[in-house]
Amino acid sequence: xxxxxxxxxIRVRVGASAAAMALLAGCAGAGGTSFGGGDALNxxxxxxxxxxxxxxxxxxxxxxxxxIKVNFTVLPENDVRDKISQDFSNQAGQYxxxxxxxxxxxxxxxxxxxxxxxxxxxxxxxxxxxxxxxxVAQSLTYDGTLYAEPFYGESSFLMYRKDVFEAEGLxxxxxxxxxxxxxxxxxxxxxxxxxxxxxxxxxxxxGEVIAPLTTVVNTMGGTWFxxxxxxxxxxxxxxxxxxxxxxLVRKHGQSGAAQSGYAECLNNMTQGKTAMWxxxxxxxxxxxxxxxxxxxRIGYVPAPVEKTDSSGWLYTWAWGMQKASKKPDKAWKxxxxxxxxxxxxxxxxxxxxxxxxAGKRASTYDHPEYLKEAGAFAGVTKEAIAGADxxxxxxxxxxxxxxxxxxxxxxxxxxxxxxxxxxAAIAGRQSVAQxxxxxxxxxxxxxxxxx
Numbered sequence: 431x432x433x434x435x436x437x438x439x440i441r442v443r444v445g446a447s448a449a450a451m452a453l454l455a456g457c458a459g460a461g462g463t464s465f466g467g468g469d470a471l472n473x474x475x476x477x478x479x480x481x482x483x484x485x486x487x488x489x490x491x492x493x494x495x496x497x498i499k500v501n502f503t504v505l506p507e508n509d510v511r512d513k514i515s516q517d518f519s520n521q522a523g524q525y526x527x528x529x530x531x532x533x534x535x536x537x538x539x540x541x542x543x544x545x546x547x548x549x550x551x552x553x554x555x556x557x558x559x560x561x562x563x564x565x566v567a568q569s570l571t572y573d574g575t576l577y578a579e580p581f582y583g584e585s586s587f588l589m590y591r592k593d594v595f596e597a598e599g600l601x602x603x604x605x606x607x608x609x610x611x612x613x614x615x616x617x618x619x620x621x622x623x624x625x626x627x628x629x630x631x632x633x634x635x636x637g638e639v640i641a642p643l644t645t646v647v648n649t650m651g652g653t654w655f656x657x658x659x660x661x662x663x664x665x666x667x668x669x670x671x672x673x674x675x676x677x678l679v680r681k682h683g684q685s686g687a688a689q690s691g692y693a694e695c696l697n698n699m700t701q702g703k704t705a706m707w708x709x710x711x712x713x714x715x716x717x718x719x720x721x722x723x724x725x726x727r728i729g730y731v732p733a734p735v736e737k738t739d740s741s742g743w744l745y746t747w748a749w750g751m752q753k754a755s756k757k758p759d760k761a762w763k764x765x766x767x768x769x770x771x772x773x774x775x776x777x778x779x780x781x782x783x784x785x786x787x788a789g790k791r792a793s794t795y796d797h798p799e800y801l802k803e804a805g806a807f808a809g810v811t812k813e814a815i816a817g818a819d820x821x822x823x824x825x826x827x828x829x830x831x832x833x834x835x836x837x838x839x840x841x842x843x844x845x846x847x848x849x850x851x852x853x854a855a856i857a858g859r860q861s862v863a864q865x866x867x868x869x870x871x872x873x874x875x876x877x878x879x880x881x
Contacts, residue, residue, distance in 0.1 A: 523754035532569035539572035578748035583789030585742035585814030618705035627682030633691035636845025661873035688857035718784035743834035744818035
């Protein structure tokens with residue numbers, strides 16, 4: 431299908447969804463969501479720990495300094511993605527700013543839903559756009575124009591309990607393979623009362639179980655689509671990787687794995703319920719934060735591999751300004767503050783430097799106080815982000831960019847539906863073969879649109 435026809439189809443589908451939501455909101459009566467006065471900024475964001483901390487600090491610092499009040503709507507990841515897509519596609523300007531990722535930026539920008547930020551970054555030299563890590567900045571740029579600023583950037587790596595490994599006489603390889611990780615998970619399963627060998631996401635959602643699973647697929651030689659848009663979810667490589675992932679989490683993973691996502695695994699690792707965790711590098715800040723029961727006990731190594739040199743993903747939660755916002759200058763003031771060196775220093779002073787929303791600025795990795803508190807994971811994180819290759823993350827050419835996702839707008843629906851099949855296999859309700867047979871059929875329908 432020609433590029434222009436795809437663009438029109440995207441607009442019609444998402445626009446219809448937004449219109450339906452607007453109609454429902456109208457039937458419910460005005461004021462379904464409570465917002466402040468006309469001068470306040472309305473921010474819609476995901477409920478990750480770093481954002482929750484931002485919410486606590488905004489009134490005491492940003493509002494006090496600028497006089498700009500900020501009203502936050504904070505939702506879980508799957509819910510916030512739906513709400514952001516509906517609100518931005520409708521372009522009613524209900525929310526001035528939202529947390530979007532490098533997945534959404536190209537599609538939102540192409541459809542004219544985002545306010546370009548280049549003029550602001552050129553005028554606001556104190557923001558220091560050149561300090562933003564190049565892979566992260568590029569992931570938020572579309573057709574040569576910058577459309578979002580990162581709150582934090584991340585890749586993925588393996589976290590493990592150093593003390594538990596030492597007590598069991600085990601050594602974590604500097605660059606482990608998944609085969610080695612599976613063997614280690616079996617050895618440390620039950621090492622302490624109530625402790626499982628590893629925690630892996632099993633929760634449905636294209637941004638939940640699909641993210642880590644796809645990195646395993648990549649490094650084991652699989653791919654969602656070939657360069658010429660042939661769906662490959664039924665290939666031997668995709669089957670092997672998925673069976674490996676499902677078997678590992680079922681044998682040595684957390685209880686209730688099919689309902690465990692990033693937040694649940696973070697809690698399990700913090701509370702000593704798991705000996706290893708493969709997930710986002712952003713999780714390390716919480717593990718090493720002041721008051722964390724496992725602070726100082728965690729080791730960090732690159733994402734496990736099999737057939738590739740690296741397998742960590744590239745992701746950023748970033749601030750996107752809605753094109754329809756009537757307060758763009760005020761919105762930029764918030765975005766520039768929330769993504770600034772100043773804000774990182776504020777978090778360092780109030781919560782500890784290990785909890786800084788890092789992974790976005792080069793200067794963070796030269797800061798003595800940050801390195802003092804986050805030294806255990808800072809270098810591994812920076813290396814993982816620098817080494818991420820969205821254009822070629824596997825063993826064969828890809829039709830579009832993306833490491834833990836496929837960079838097409840249809841992936842929100844496709845990835846979610848496939849994740850439900852995989853999660854059902856993790857729960858034991860069906861086999862991996864059954865899950866992938868259904869998933870291949872779903873993927874073929876999308877592939878036909880691009881061939």
